[in-house]
Amino acid sequence: MISLQTLVAEVKNLQPIPAVAGQLLAVAEHPDSSMADIARVIQYDPVITAGVLRTCNSAYFGMKNPVESIKDAVNLLGIDQVIELALLKSGSQALGGSQKGYGMDEGDMWRYSVSSAVLAKQVAVRLGLKGKNTIFTAALIKDMGKIVLEKYVADAAKKITDLVENQHFSFQEAEKKALGIDHAELGAMIAKIWKFSPRMVNIIRHHHLSDETKIADKQIAAVYLADCLSMMLGNGVGADGLAYRFKDQVMKHLGISAVDMSMIIADFGINMQEVETLLQMA
């Protein structure tokens, strides 16, 4: 078992996700916010602004003239796209490394996170859910608990593998059994320390839906579904593989059929070039 004190100390040593992400979410999800309000929040952070502008000027967006300000970017790409780019950029440093304990090489977690976020956006749009920026961001950062937990997972690899392969545990259940905490719980703790909203903390905490009473929360269910789809698509998936639980009742609750699921996968396949462009933000 790992002591909470040790974990908190380790979280404090992490390169945090910049505070601007939380502010941006608050402004973006507020119905009275104007485009100018949103642009102002982004401009406040020079690293994120530079990242957004660089991506806007990449070949994928095919701009005739260079995009030189967040205002230009909003005019040319629309506010939703600019918000997404800024949220992605804010997560890129924290999620960019390798997590050897999970068999993830440099960039794997970033690939997995971006794929999950893009899929979550598709799910949110398809189901007409509220709070799509929150859903997008939660899907992006939901696995950040792995950044801290990975070395403990590496130390307990034998036990965890045995629990998963021989005793029918999911990987998350095996983490909890072997270490006393799983990556979803730890991710929620990190989000709390970094002062994300209680909503975000809650979604991260329950993104594998091990507590089935949370199924009624559509934002949690959407992030859960995006995570399942991301696992199935394999992009950046580590040694934990697809060893998590699939819950039919979530699909029923969201009104997602197997055909809908296939359609989301097909849309993702068509948008792979977008995903590849977004990955360059790391």
Added chain:
Amino acid sequence: MKQIVGVADMKVSNNPGESIITYSLGSCIGLVIYDPAVKVGGILHYMLPDSSIDKQKAAARPYMFADSGIPRLFKTAYQLGAAKQRMKVYVAGGAEILDQQGFFNIGKRNYMALKKMFFKNKVMISAQDVGGNVNRTVRIEIATGDIYVKTSGSGEVKI
């Protein structure tokens, strides 16, 4: 040289200096074929079993689906001199999430779609590494026809 097959993509080669690889299959299938007599090999990385869900996408991205991708893989190899009766066939991927059943089990459905087509067309699978809860990467060397599968978190294994 390493040729990379993306998601919903296919590559065929007769260049003995090349290897073809496709990464991170998840529930997708990596279908590998090789004719040792002419040293022609290829990999298809498809995502879904059946193109009937969206004909428009199937027309734009035929390698996304088993039914539209598999025939194209074989035909492209035939154009380089490969012959069906000599073809070695390897299948990797088709993984599933725990408790993923019925129509939601796209990994299994991806594999069944391939089995059905092969049965109809009398194609035998030489070796396979499918199902389970693991993420696989598959690679073939054109000069030798050697095939390697790597599972995330473990080393590469020759099959």
